[in-house]
């Protein structure tokens with residue numbers, strides 16, 4: 001297989017090759033670009049009924065779910081027993097409650113970028129919905145936007161961008177690790193969004209995004225983003241656009257900010273988002289003793305009423321409360337945003 005040839009993998013894989021009628025052509029740099037045109041169920045268009053070849057999310061609980069590829073004759077094991085695809089899933093509505101062979105049940109959900117992010121096979125560190133939501137907003141992404149991204153990694157952010165820019169926008173995503181580029185393209189085909197994305201297998205710092213002056217926004221999640229700022233500027237439209245770089249370390253941020261300044265970007269600012277979640281738990285709390293009620297004050301301390309009053313203030317009671325989980329997600333990375341203006 002040639003380096004950069006993402007399509008070659010697709011022609012030998014199941015069930016992607018059945019549905020992904022890929023077209024390819026060579027770019028000026030000699031790399032291959034892959035695209036295909038598809039109809040039917042996809043991550044960007046809702047369809048009601050589960051079909052052979054679909055991706056679905058088997059939901060056992062909010063902290064227990066996984067993706068499956070639906071196949072005639074296929075089976076999926078869960079702790080509640082087996083799910084038989086042909087009889088239990090195909091032809092049923094997404095969102096259905098499915099009874100497993102041991103009598104327990106699961107929900108079978110339509111895949112969304114949000115669900116994909118928490119269920120996808122990790123090939124790299126990925127971005128999660130907290131950062132993704134800020135990136136989408138601050139890059140001003142909308143249907144029709146053209147976006148350049150690097151690296152593709154596990155495709156977590158890519159799926160979210162694709163859903164936002166659909167049906168008329170496009171994502172150009174650059175990944176220099178060949179297997180990751182191929183796997184991402186395979187997943188885009190399987191999720192029927194490959195007509196909205198072009199995967200390039202090359203080094204963004206050396207070769208850029210393979211497009212010039214067409215992007216509304218650029219996103220970087222690579223170890224040395226400062227080396228790609230010149231290419232990002234070139235990829236953005238002449239009239240300007242937005243850029244975002246995600247970096248875990250502040251030293252990376254410093255070098256990126258300097259590079260952004262050198263290339264004439266304005267409105268440079270860096271932020272970090274810290275998410276605080278709460279679990280709802282039943283907790284036992286001691287009833288506080290606020291002392292005697294006002295009307296009891298005039299009474300003798302030995303009266304029955306007074307004794308009853310003070311004893312009702314004691315003991316424990318059960319409450320529903322929001323409590324922090326034992327392990328919370330801390331620092332993920334810094335998000336640096338900037339604007340390319342008319343210059």
Ligand SMILES: C[S@@+](CC[C@H](N)C(=O)[O-])C[C@H]1O[C@@H](n2cnc3c(N)ncnc32)[C@H](O)[C@@H]1O
Nearest residue numbers: 124127151153154155156157175176203204222
């Ligand atoms: C942290 S992962 C990106 C994860 C991605 N944002 C996601 O949400 O799934 C970083 C990726 O960038 C790729 N990468 C690093 N440097 C690169 C470069 N110079 N050109 C292209 N890809 C690069 C790596 O191979 C890796 O897959």
